[in-house]
Amino acid sequence: MRHLLLSLSMCASVAMAQSLTSTYTSLDDKKCKTLEQEGDFIRQSCPGVGKYQLEVTEGDLRQDVRVQFPDGSFSALNLMEQVSYGFSYVGPTAEWLMQKTTPRALILRYNASEDSIDSSKITSYLVVSKITARSACVVGIIKPQKDQNLVARKLAQQAAQKPCLKR
Numbered sequence: 001m002r003h004l005l006l007s008l009s010m011c012a013s014v015a016m017a018q019s020l021t022s023t024y025t026s027l028d029d030k031k032c033k034t035l036e037q038e039g040d041f042i043r044q045s046c047p048g049v050g051k052y053q054l055e056v057t058e059g060d061l062r063q064d065v066r067v068q069f070p071d072g073s074f075s076a077l078n079l080m081e082q083v084s085y086g087f088s089y090v091g092p093t094a095e096w097l098m099q100k101t102t103p104r105a106l107i108l109r110y111n112a113s114e115d116s117i118d119s120s121k122i123t124s125y126l127v128v129s130k131i132t133a134r135s136a137c138v139v140g141i142i143k144p145q146k147d148q149n150l151v152a153r154k155l156a157q158q159a160a161q162k163p164c165l166k167r
Contacts, residue, residue, distance in 0.1 A: 067106065
């Protein structure tokens with residue numbers, strides 16, 4: 001009986017993960033609303049899904065992202081600490097993995113200049129974050145590789161079961 005329950009539980013968890021669908025939103029600064037700008041610092045609110053939004057900040061040629069929840073609270077992804085301290089910028093599109101109308105995971109492209117001699121050399125990561133009812137956190141960083149997008153989507157489908165990365 002225990003094996004049957006375990007099997008059913010695993011099937012339900014796989015079915016839930018497979019039920020996530022992708023929705024895309026823009027992170028293009030022309031589509032985002034500037035909330036604050038001072039010197040080289042800028043904070044923008046970008047479109048999200050439902051009542052969720054993304055806040056993109058930039059300072060010292062480095063970008064970061066926070067997820068804004070329907071209640072107005074935020075959860076920082078801390079991309080600089082999690083991925084790279086190099087000069088960085090997020091890609092133009094956010095991929096939200098949705099369970100019906102609720103986001104469960106997020107995939108962002110994070111481009112970082114990590115070569116101190118040639119800052120034009122960019123490493124393009126895909127960052128997978130899980131989204132729960134009250135928080136968001138990075139669960140995986142996909143380095144450039146063959147099928148990088150597929151690897152990221154597979155991880156995003158399982159994001160709910162993954163622990164937050166700690167650095």
